[in-house]
Amino acid sequence: MMIHRHRDRLAELPRDPRADAYPMPPVPYGWYAVLRGRELRPGQVVSLHYFGRALIAFRGADGRAAVRDAHCPHYGAHLGAGGKIVDGTVECPFHGWRFDADGACTLAPFAARTPKVSLGGFPVREHSGLIFVHVGPDASAWEVPEIPEATSRAFARPIDDVCRARIHIQEMRENIVDESHFHFIHGQSEPPVQDLRPDGPFAEVRGRFHRRVLAWDINNTFDVFMYGPGVMVVRVEGPVLSLTAVALTTPVDERTSEMRMLYYIRKPARLPFLAPLFKLVFRAEALREVRDEVRIWDHKVHLARPVLLPHEKGIRALRRWYAQFYPDGAGALEDSAADNRDRESSAIN
Ligand code: FES
């Protein structure tokens, strides 16, 4: 009970401005999943907010998903506030201007000629049940590969868990190579042994861990596949449970990040009806752990130079790899302002 009282106190205290300060830009370049495909039906306008921008998503005449700026260039109305889809274009609720999936204005009622204006937007890809957008100068540089579990009948429909935290998305990714936290947050007997292997915009981490779930002693291996800053697939194989977790991390604005976890549990081969039970147990265990992490993320500061123990070198390796997603490697490891700040804080301690 003490713990709860402490939690409430923390939320009421003034916020330390260092908890919102980062040496790196808020939006690394890469592909981000902003919706599941099933969340965008033809004829629907979905309002979104990512990358500090008001956005809308809709499907064009050919069913292709579009993600574009929400505000109409004519007079500024929000297209998600009453806009509708007409012949695969989005029609503004205020004066009826229409825009196609590429953003081009196709109709402006009462205009002698259709103005050459367009809605800003993003390159879009749709596969693996997800709608991805690209942020950055070169969308063709690399692609997120297909995630076969998303469409495989061998896996149950995913547990879908979305949370937001007041943290830079890079910190959410650092979590997977933060070996020590697996003991304290995820109930593992000791930190897993990991090895980060970078491969351009992709990276892999292999590891194994041991934990008890209910009465089971579980020894699992896990293989982590990172596809840029926004998409990570974790495949866990064990004697009891095999599952694939798809971790989608997306910047909401300068201070807030979203983490959407899709957990695909493999249906047990001989006892497929056990899948719902596995889902229940997994939901109860794993989602609580994610919430514990969110509480930590909401309040932690970013240290450019954390005091890392030898087995925690993965955090440094992750940061080196991740720096490629910032313009000119900005916000990489060494940032003098952040370093000074860290030094001040260690002097205080
Ligand atoms: S504000 Fe959209 S049509 Fe006028």
Ligand SMILES: [Fe+2]
């Ligand atoms: Fe974690």
